[in-house]
Amino acid sequence: CNDILEETPRDRFEPGFFKTEDGIRGGLTGLYSGLRRLYGQPYYYNATETGTDEYTYGSQADGNFRAADLSGLGIPDAQNSRWDVLWNTAYANINSASGIIANGTEAGISPSLISEARFFRAFSYFLLVQTFGGVPLDLGGGILQYNTTPTLTSVRNTVPEVYTKGVFPDLLQAINELQDNPRVIGAVTKNVARLTLAKAYLTYGWWLQNPNNVPTYPETARNDPDGHDAQWYFQKAYDIAVTGIDSPGSYSLQPTFYDVNLAQNDRNSEIMLFADHTEANAQYSESNITGWDGGDGQNQAGWMVTWYFQNLKASKTAGTWSSVDATFRTVQAGQSYTRPWMRMAPPIDVFTRTFADKTSDSRFNGTFTTVYRATWKLNPNRAENILYGANYLPIAPNDKILSFLPSDPGGISYPVDPNPNPNNVILNQDGTEAGFLPGRADFVIPLDKISRNIYPGLWKLGAYRKASDYNDDKIASSRPFNILKFSEFYFVAAEAAVKGANVQAGKSARDLINVIRARAGKWRFDVAENVTKIADNSAAMMAATPAVIDINYILDERSREFFGEGYRWHDLARTQKWEEYAGSYRISQVGGTAPVTVNRELPKYLYLRPIPQGQLDRMSGDAAYKKNYQNPGYN
Amino acid sequence: NLKGRVLDETGQPLPGAAVKAKGGTSSTLTGANGDFELKSSSSISAIIVSYIGYESKEVNVSGKTNITVTLNPDQKNLQEVVVIGYGTQRAEAVTGSVASIKGEALREVPSANITQALQGRVAGVEMTQTSSRPGSGMQIRIRGTRSLNADPNSGQDAPLVVLDGIPFSGSINDIDPNSIRSIDILKDASATAIYGSRGANGVILVTSFRGQKGQAARVSYNSFYGLKNLFSRVPMMDGPEFARLRTEATKTQQELNIGTFAPSSDELDNANTDWQDLLYRNAMTMSHDVNLSKGSERGNFSVGIGYYKDQSVLPTNDFNRYSIRAAVDQEAGKYFRFGLTSNNSYTVTEGNQVGISDALGASPLASPYDANGNLKRSTYASTDPYKVWTKDLINDLKDRWLSEAKGLGSYNNMYVEVRAPWVEGLKARVNLGLNIRQTTGGNFTGKGVTSATNPNEPSTAGINNSTMTDWAIENLLTYDRRFGKHEFNAVGLYSAQENTFYRSDISVRDLAAEHFQYFNLGQAPQGNITINPDNQGHTVWGLQSWMGRVMYNYDNRYMLSATLRADGSSRLAPGRKWHTYPAVSAGWNIAQESFMSEVTPLSLLKLRVGYGVTSNQAVAPYATLGRLSNRFYNFGDNGDESYETGYIISELPNENLGWEFTNTWNFGLDFGLFAGRLSGTIEYYKQHTKDILLAVDLPPTTGVNRFTSNIGETENKGFELSLNGVIIDNPNGFRWEAGVNLYTNRNKLLALTSGSDRNEGNWWFVGHPINVIYDYERIGLWQTGDSHLNVLEPGGNVGMIKVKYTGEYDNNGVPVRQIGAADRQILDFDPKFQGGFNTRFSYKGFDLGIVAAFKNGGTLISTLHGGTSYLNLLNGRHNNVSVDYWTPENTGAKYPRPGGITAADNPKYMSTMAYFDASYLKIRTISLGYNFNGKWMENAGISQARIYFTAQNPFVLFSPFHKESGMDPEPNSYGNQNQAVTTQIVQRLPVVGYNVPATRNYLVGLNFTF
Known part of the structure; x- marks a missing residue:
């Protein structure tokens, strides 16, 4: 009876399933779900934003965030750098993609489906090469081959090798073979590949040019193995981006900027790639839908940039301060409110410089939460119908309880008691660092005097739940996290033009940027005031565009368009403008006090992020081997 | 007459x-x-x-x-017979390492299962509590850990339990301690060799009661009833303490420009709520057991029933066991003998969903009642809501909030034995074991029951079921014969075993009505029914073996035992499934030598030496095959049509996966002095484990997470001492006996993945024990004037935790870098030595017994005090463990300054505050008993009657952790349980977390025999 020594698993798949048609289709789905492990992942989000001009650390920041800020509170290293999230997820996706590419044809998979895998492999390599420099193309099974061999060593290729072998060929083939329109909601298309290739060409062009002499690793000459120069790549970037604009397929710009990021309008025509989620099913969302702890695929990025607005207090009674919560922590409160972790805060310059125009340009309004409203009534246990705010003026449910003012009008009274006691101190009665102005029921704080404790929230990423079944705010966002947008074609083409690409008629850098700016001038809703607002400031917006667009203008405009969406560090790294843009920032020690300038230390070796400790630990080899594997500066 | x-x-x-x-x-x-x-x-x-x-x-x-x-014990036939694998042997003839403990000794510690009763009783057998929930078993390690397993529940370092001769595949909780006649523990390779690969981590042979030959019918009734009181509450701050902490924290936070935690509107300066007091109840435990047995010249039987109940101090949380058992032996004709043993139990565990984390985190400054005197749904500590729980509330919710696990186990074995009529001493025997264990779990949470904020939160329910079936057949041929001074015993065996396990799990949300509880999950909307593939399972494994053993004894002076065994396992790769390995041991009864006859005080002196190889298939089924993991995705948000299931390769196959081996040397010396008044055993062993089956985490660049391989090497060396003595023996009066055992085990990891000397993710380091702590080494707190704070801790503050710096210094004596990952140290976890002692005084009908266990050295991890429970944040966010913290006025404190620099949400390096010296001496029970005597008993037909009072867990001594916190120093959780953050401490290390608090129990027991 030798039978009892034989194994027939019935509860799992063996790797052999990965050679069948169903297995390969499942492998593709696995690649999409791989997006979640990066986009919306809060620590990866931290890595892409903290230390740029868009974000510094918030007052509840831990060591990871503080070190990432590079302002003297620690130095990013192989342990604390959270770019490990990218490193630790990318290769599994690359290998899976290689498996689909290797087995797909034999299993009868159509070329367009195989090219979805090609896209993901190239997309992963593009992210890796921008972040770490040269990375391995051979995972153990040969260059770009599916690996099924346990391998405890790794050899890094150079940056040009990664681009010319790991990024461009797959994307070129994907553009040829992918469909124009997504086969299912959110699937990749020709234009998704085009946008990625255009960005890759643009980025590689900058790399070849290397205007600020940033080092690369593994060391290599800045020569293109395919024999092209930077200019060739800028031109290609421009051409492909313009092709994308001219053959949009199912994609288009939304009529207003507000529409792009409105929760009810998620997965709109402008969004080309996103890491999807749903509040309807925990298993397929890979995220808890009734609580906070739900694995590594959750979208929690918005928590990081939300301050402790729920500390806001009002009084139960007029005349005598009887402190009660003015807000209720619930996902039912809508997109303006998200679970607060206060790990990251925007510096003041975001509001004084990047978003200087807050009236014509709808993007400030459509990016931030700058008015907080009294939401206590959402708590079923609260009976009060009226509370009293600043100056004991009455506040009805959904009235403003706190407003960020564009700038300091003067005359704001602030808390002075260093030990705030909400029960009897009229100053600081709101429970935050805000102050009050005569005649106003809401507490106020000017945007040019925000601190790490009090700053606008990021409305764009706000949590939102359609159903009313769950009312805690601890749940991860069930909204998709956006990755690529149709609008970026305009920016990529414009940037390539700025870098000297020959432009088509009517598609100069200024023309392209003005498409975006014209749209930004259109209003249909005022988020802060929570009212419909129909306005068209397109003409004024276009008129305000400089005659000559330079790279700094592109970067500013990109921040206005894509603020807080995880683009920023790669933008600054590509253009080598990190120090120029983020070398210092301003923030107030305490809300309402004069801002202080904080300097950052940004030595050039940081342009390559550290190889995570986990990789070094798991490789066999001596210290010298591992040191050689690590990027310079981190040993 | x-x-x-x-x-x-x-x-x-x-x-x-x-x-x-x-x-x-x-x-x-x-x-x-x-x-x-x-x-x-x-x-x-x-x-x-x-x-x-x-x-x-x-x-x-x-x-x-x-x-x-x-009657006096036969010195030649010293002491009792011990049970060894496939047979019994006179203790004096045993050459392997076997420790025995009688059922009566076990029952000195009234307990739910044998693990609790065995704790501290046998040298080399370490029982570690890993859950304080009622009915939990303990982690058993015999002579340390050999294999490398991240998951302690894999069972791959656990010993084999054999119940009445057949490998026991169920839950240790299914064995009623009342049914046990004796336990014999096989510790070295020569003793365990006969069990082959399943005995690689030692064997625990459990023998249950049977009727004795020629015994009159006897009924015995054993019972106890006890009250359980809290041993100690978790030492959380009271209102004034917490208010003071928040004030201190706020001061520091404002100084350092770190966010403060303002009081919520629920928190009042003058409130002082003890949330634990509102929650805990006084609990009880009880046990009743009736046994009937009888024997005749040619047959015997025993039947018994038992009931055991144990409550925890959390409302509704209890464990119940109903057991029924039978054992029959009967001879038929001249040559045949048949037997049957059946152990059956039904267990019900309830209320494990009730926890204490809300009671610990809630602010003592918040009142549970609103202005009208009604219980609030929740209270806020700063911005965190905590559900309000009281014992009455939970009792009232018992139909709307439940978690139940019901287990039905039936373990049966039968044998037929035939004596060969033509060869004296030759017997053939077939054992057949048929076992089944079924569990059904169900949980239900009614609408809004657990939500801190939402009375309308949809209900949830779930079921999980499992069935384990197991059969084993053993064909044995034994030859047992004595020729003058030569005594032979030979056993040949062929066995086969197959085990099948199947589990299923379904969870739903928003049931149509609450009366369905978990009994009709179909009453939830289709879209709200989840069957997660990761929670379903089916595994089958098989094992086939050939074995031969020869034991030879010459004149009770020279003994030899040799075993050869071949095992075939389904779990290993084709071509590598079979392996054959030997074990030999020899004994020399020195006291029997003529030259020793002059040494009269010496009644026993025996030297034993054993060497053997054991092998271990310590790997889960299908590990050779590799695996695809599931991934799920929603393409859009249009319900079912959006959902797709995906895959990613997560484990690579290994076609070369083979056996793991351990070479063991064992040296033992047994001695008896003064006519057996003092007896003892000293043993030394050395084990070397090679080709360890290990899930190797691959570098991310491989594209696959891991594969299983024969990698790794460990070593265990240890020393064991047990002594038993009768100190005073006045035949008509006072008698004092005592026993002590002491043991050490030095464990060392010799090799990991080739070329690598560390696996930081699993805290494995070559040259160190398998169990270590990998963290910074705390050397105090930063004080005003300490040099290099700004270099070593940029952004740090005075009063923060100071850890050891291991880097270089420049010419001016200034450290060249800040404290970082390179400064982490490998810290000891294992104790230096441990053991137990028991003593018994008797006088006339009275007896007083004490059982104690002790441990010296090693590290106790209290996650309550470290960073992972989030209960020692020292920032005023929510309630805090009551600790002595640094303030400018209290610079000599142990804990850091509240509101100072943090890493994640905790004070920086807070993990280092979790480490305490693990030493303790714990009195486990003190029992005072009285055996009745007198005419009335005879009249009533009672042959024995005993009453006893037992105090369980009465004292803990010499424990630094207990001294500081008042808590029980025994762990109550694994490293990834009962904390807010479960990823920081490796799973396999037991910790003190926020599990059910320990209790001190007072029992009264009655035993009658008719």
């Missing part, structure tokens, strides 16, 4: 002793209480009393009608 009683050397009755009239034909056997009545027509001048293991005694009885005979 002659009446009388036969007692053993300790004055205990000897049932089943043979009493025979000298020169006559009349004979009888003693009854349960040692009594006999010899009927005879003629007068009897003398009787001969005999009993196995005792010297026969001839007593002159002429003229007497009532006599008491005391």
Whole structure:
């Protein structure tokens, strides 16, 4: 009876399933779900934003965030750098993609489906090469081959090798073979590949040019193995981006900027790639839908940039301060409110410089939460119908309880008691660092005097739940996290033009940027005031565009368009403008006090992020081997 | 007629002793209480009393009608018989390492299962509590850990339990301690070799009661009832303490520009709520057990039923066990013998969903009642809501909030034995084991029951079921024969075993009505039914073995045992499934040598040496095959049509996966002095484990997470000492016995993945024990004026935790870098030595017994005090463990300054505050008993009656952790349980987390025998 020594698993798949048609289709789905492990992942989000001009650390920041800020509170290293999230997820996706590419044809998979895998492999390599420099193309099974061999060593290729072998060929083939329109909601298309290739060409062009002499690793000459120069790549970037604009397929710009990021309008025509989620099913969302702890695929990025607005207090009674919560922590409160972790805060310059125009340009309004409203009534246990705010003026449910003012009008009274006691101190009665102005029921704080404790929230990423079944705010966002947008074609083409690409008629850098700016001038809703607002400031917006667009203008405009969406560090790294843009920032020690300038230390070796400790630990080899594997500066 | 009683050397009755009239034909056997009545027509001048293991005694009885005979142990046939694999052996002939403990000794510690009862009782057998929930088993390690497993529940370092001869595949909780006659623990390779690969981590042989040959019918009833009181509450701050902490924290936070935690509107300066007091109840435990047994010359039987109940201090949380058992042996004809043993139990565990984390985190400054005196749904500590729980509330919710696990286990084995009519001593035997264990779990949370904020939160429910079936067949041929001074015992065996496990799990949300609880999950909307593939499972494994063992004994002086075994396992790769390995051991009974006859105090001196190889298939089924993991995705948000299931390769196959081996040397010395008044054993062992089956985490650049391989090497060396003595023995009065055991185990990891000397993710480091802590080493707190704070801790503050810096210094003596990952140290976890002692005083009918366990050195991890429970944040966010923290006025404190620099949400390096010296001496039980005696018993037909009072867990001494916190120093959770953050401490290390608090129990027990 030798039978009892034989194994027939019935509860799992063996790797052999990965050679069948169903297995390969499942492998593709696995690649999409791989997006979640990066986009919306809060620590990866931290890595892409903290230390740029868009974000510094918030007052509840831990060591990871503080070190990432590079302002003297620690130095990013192989342990604390959270770019490990990218490193630790990318290769599994690359290998899976290689498996689909290797087995797909034999299993009868159509070329367009195989090219979805090609896209993901190239997309992963593009992210890796921008972040770490040269990375391995051979995972153990040969260059770009599916690996099924346990391998405890790794050899890094150079940056040009990664681009010319790991990024461009797959994307070129994907553009040829992918469909124009997504086969299912959110699937990749020709234009998704085009946008990625255009960005890759643009980025590689900058790399070849290397205007600020940033080092690369593994060391290599800045020569293109395919024999092209930077200019060739800028031109290609421009051409492909313009092709994308001219053959949009199912994609288009939304009529207003507000529409792009409105929760009810998620997965709109402008969004080309996103890491999807749903509040309807925990298993397929890979995220808890009734609580906070739900694995590594959750979208929690918005928590990081939300301050402790729920500390806001009002009084139960007029005349005598009887402190009660003015807000209720619930996902039912809508997109303006998200679970607060206060790990990251925007510096003041975001509001004084990047978003200087807050009236014509709808993007400030459509990016931030700058008015907080009294939401206590959402708590079923609260009976009060009226509370009293600043100056004991009455506040009805959904009235403003706190407003960020564009700038300091003067005359704001602030808390002075260093030990705030909400029960009897009229100053600081709101429970935050805000102050009050005569005649106003809401507490106020000017945007040019925000601190790490009090700053606008990021409305764009706000949590939102359609159903009313769950009312805690601890749940991860069930909204998709956006990755690529149709609008970026305009920016990529414009940037390539700025870098000297020959432009088509009517598609100069200024023309392209003005498409975006014209749209930004259109209003249909005022988020802060929570009212419909129909306005068209397109003409004024276009008129305000400089005659000559330079790279700094592109970067500013990109921040206005894509603020807080995880683009920023790669933008600054590509253009080598990190120090120029983020070398210092301003923030107030305490809300309402004069801002202080904080300097950052940004030595050039940081342009390559550290190889995570986990990789070094798991490789066999001596210290010298591992040191050689690590990027310079981190040993 | 002659009446009388036969007692053993300790004055205990000897049932089943043979009493025979000298020169006559009349004979009888003693009854349960040692009594006999010899009927005879003629007068009897003398009787001969005999009993196995005792010297026969001839007593002159002429003229007497009532006599008491005391038998002494046969020094040649010293002590009792021990159970070894596939047979029994006289203790003196044993050459391997075997430790035995009788059922009565086990029951000195009234407990739910044998693991609790065995704790601290046997040298080299370490029982570690890993959950304080009622009905939890303990982690058992015999002579340390050999294999490398991240998951302690994999069972791959656990010993094999054999119940009445058949490998036991169920839950340790299914064995009723009342049914156990003895436990024999096989510790070294030569003893375990006969069990082959399944015995690689030691074997625990459990023998349950059977009727004795020729025994009169006997009914015994054993019971206890006890009250359980809190041993200590978790030492959280009270209102004033917490208010003070928040004030201190706020001051520091404002100074350092770190966010503060303002009081919520629920928190009042003058409130002082003890949330734990509102939650805990006084609990009870009880046990009832009835057993009936009888034996005849050719057969015997025993049947029993038992009930056990144990409550925790959390409302509704309890464990119940109903057990029923039967054992029958019967001879038929001249050559046949049959037998059957059946152990069945039904267990119900309830209320494990009730926890204490809300009670610990809630602010003591918040009142549970609103202005109208009604219980609030929740209270806020700063911005965190905590659900309000009271014992009454939970009791009232019992139909709307439940978690139940019901287990039905049936373990049966049968045998047929045939004696060869033509060869003396040759027997053939077939054992057949048929086991099944089924569990059904169900949980239900009614609408809004657990939500801190939402009375309308949809209900949830779920079921999980599992079935384990297991069969084993063993064909044995034994030859047992004595030729003068030569004694042979040979066993040949072929066995096969197959185990199938199947589990399923379904969860739903938003049931149509609450009365469905979890009993009709179909009453939830289709879209809300989840069957997660990761929670379903089906595994089958098989094992086939050939084995031969020869034992030879010459004149009780020289003993030799040799075993050869071949195992085939389904879990390993084709071509590598089979392996054959040997074990030998030898013994020399020095005391039996003629030259020793002069050394009269020495009754026993035996030297044992054993060497053997054991192998281990310590890997889950299908590990050779690799695996695809599931990934899920929603393409859009349009319900079912959006959902797709995906895959990613997560484990690579390994076609070369083979056996893991351990080479063991064992040296033992058994001795007995002063006619057995003092006896003991000293043992030394050395184990070397190679080709360890290990899930190797691959570098991310491989594209696959891991594969399983024969990698790794470990070593265990240890020393064990047990001593038992009768210190005072006045036959008619006071008697004092004591036993002590002490053992050490030095474990070392010799090799990991080739070329790598560390696996930081799993805290494995070559050259160190398998269990270590990898963290910074705390050397105090930063004080004003300490140099290099700004270099070592940029952004740090005075009063923060100071850890050891291991880097270089420049020429001016300034550190060259900040503290970082390179400064982490490998810190000791394992104790230096541990053991236990027991002592018993008796006088007339009274006896007083004490059982204690101790441990010296090693590290106790209290996640409550470290960073992972989030209960020692020291920032005023929510309630905090009451600790002595640094302030400018209290610079000598142990804990850091509240509100200072953080890493994640905790004070920086807070993990280092979790480490305490693990030493303790714990009195596990003190029992005072009284054995009734008197005419009334005889009249009532009672042969034995005993009442006892037991205090369990009364004291803890010499424990730094207990001294600081008042808490029980025994762990109550694994490293990834009962904390807010479960990823920081490796799963396999037991910790003190926020599990059910320990109790101090007071029991009264009654035993009757009829």
